[in-house]
Amino acid sequence: IAGITQAPTSQILAAGRRMTLRCTQDMRHNAMYWYRQDLGLGLRLIHYSNTAGTTGKGEVPDGYSVSRANTDDFPLTLASAVPSQTSVYFCASSGGPGTDTQYFGPGTRLTVL
Amino acid sequence: GQNIDQPTEMTATEGAIVQINCTYQTSGFNGLFWYQQHAGEAPTFLSYNVLDGLEEKGRFSSFLSRSKGYSYLLLKELQMKDSASYLCAGMDSNYQLIWGAGTKLIIKP
DSSP states (O other): OOEEEEOOEEEOOTTOEEEEEEEEESSSSSSEEEEEEEESSSEEEHHHEESSOOOEEEEEOOTTEEEESSSSSSOOESSSSGGGOOEEEEEESSSSSOOOOOOOOOEEEEEEE | EEEEEEEEEEEEETSOEEEEEEEEEOSSSEEEEEEEOOTTSOEEEEEEEOOSSSEEEETTTEEEEEEEEEEEEOSOOOOGOOOOEEEEEEEEESSOOOEEEEEEEEEEO
């Protein structure tokens, strides 16, 4: 059982390019989340999905979009990358949007030049 | 506003005990989480408290006081592998996690 996988592991991207970060979980969790982690700051929620077919905005959604076509996959898209989106991106999942523990993928380190 | 405060860095000696404090302000409250994050890796779950008191799990214990908006993580018999960042997160009324910036724990021999 893999848990949560993310791809790519790392990426260097030119500003203005479009990029999709992939996230797949095999735990049949209903809820999924995208966070960014920057030095000196806590994890910040970008977007979330409480169940397949629904998505919601987190604390820092601007410049990002998500989709949740099925239970397992939750891709994050940067339509036109900017240097301020340089960060480490973590995908997480939980059994539900309540008090269930969130489990994290290994992360994607993204650099936008 | 919502806020989680925890010390930026702490140093402790192998074999000793260390307490990492966290104060929180959230819109509503649905529990307090502690995660461990080694450098370059993903956060991993350590503990969850929703009622006042101490929860013990092996060498790690977590305490919560809802009236004071306060929690701590207690690590006993410190080992070198405990060198990591420890993240405190409060769950608000919308069941979203509000994260602290993390406490980097340095263990010295």
